[in-house]
């Protein structure tokens with residue numbers, strides 16, 4: 001049982017000024033795995049003051065010093081590999097192999113890649129007599145969700161440190177363990193006092209407190225669209241810059257020349273990864289009408305390769321993160337049935353033999369119409385909606401008929417069709433076939449999927465202000 005009852009402020013673990021605590025539930029066992037203290041606005045104020053006090057010196061450190069700092073962090077992070085894997089498996093229910101290969105690795109990649117890109121990052125540009133300088137934005141408030149406990153925190157923090165900005169982090173209260181380990185990593189790596197501060201707590205108190213705080217210059221939020229909107233409204237009162245990474249309802253277009261077995265593998269693995277709790281999940285699978293029946297057979301054949309079960313055993317799909325999330329996903333499965341979509345596999349209830357834990361059946365619906373609720377709203381569970389199309393133009397129209405625009409996927413061979421689809425899907429990231437992740441590529445959404453970009457040099461730019469100095473002597 002983990003007891004994380006202190007906040008990390010100004011380089012020290014200090015008692016909360018409040019007395020409220022919250023249990024953290026292991027979603028695979030439904031048992032209490034730990035406890036955190038719920039911070040107060042006074043705790044947040046202390047953290048902001050520490051970040052403000054540290055800002056003048058940290059923002060003037062050299063690029064080389066910050067590259068070294070990020071490399072030290074990556075080295076210390078690697079030393080805590082087993083701790084990260086244990087924590088993420090406990091708090092999120094992520095299968096151990098995924099906790100390692102996805103969650104642990106993503107966090108590490110952000111620190112390493114940001115350090116690499118920072119070496120060549122230019123903070124000044126000369127245009128005749130004018131000098132353009134990029135300067136650290138100031139104190140940055142970071143609010144992160146529960147579905148990737150190391151990825152979202154690490155990308156934001158690596159970019160902030162690269163830019164010379166100081167931070168106050170509020171991780172999701174239902175998965176707070178990995179962020180505590182991250183704070184310990186920063187401590188061991190020699191991050192100067194006050195540069196990184198961690199305040200645990202609820203969204204209503206600490207999250208809201210961050211977006212409203214007059215001494216925070218920038219808020220970077222990842223989470224749901226509804227809360228993102230609230231963050232933006234709140235931040236408007238003090239005219240703070242806001243970056244939002246929100247939800248998605250991403251299309252996966254299977255082209256007519258695609259290998260169906262391969263396409264089914266890509267589509268299924270995408271939708272069950274992290275038990276479907278992925279903002280970029282390809283939840284709408286667009287299939288040529290003529291290939292529909294064969295595709296359904298291919299999906300049925302591939303699904304057993306992704307077994308659901310205890311995250312400590314060799315399973316690919318763990319439980320959902322919470323009872324709340326389980327109820328939400330059940331509600332959407334019921335909605336799909338009520339709307340008249342055809343259930344191919346899965347459905348309501350828990351998989352056989354998995355009565356304890358928030359397990360769901362990976363579910364595939366076909367004959368889905370794009371205006372159905374299950375095709376328009378983000379479910380955040382392993383639920384695939386298959387929609388048929390007759391021409392690529394029709395597929396693109398369906399793909400873009402959504403209020404979101406985070407990602408798009410294309411599976412097939414014809415380079416012309418691939419290029420046409422890639423340039424016409426209105427989304428921030430397009431993945432063709434099995435293209436590997438690129439930690440230097442910008443990540444973020446069009447439309448209601450968000451504002452701004454994270455990862456790599458685009459991520460660093462979010463934490464910078466731009467100054468033009470006219471008539472600067474050379």
Ligand code: NAD
Nearest residue numbers: 144145146171172203204207208223224227245246247279
């Ligand atoms: P959420 O919006 O409920 O919570 C996200 C964070 O915001 C948490 O830390 C929460 O405590 C905090 N929060 C809650 N109320 C707040 C308030 N009033 N003010 C400020 N902060 C507040 O989302 P979630 O349930 O944690 O995560 C799931 C959602 O996040 C999904 O919609 C998913 O698509 C989205 N998401 C997006 C990305 C992305 O990069 N685009 C990544 C992961 C998750």
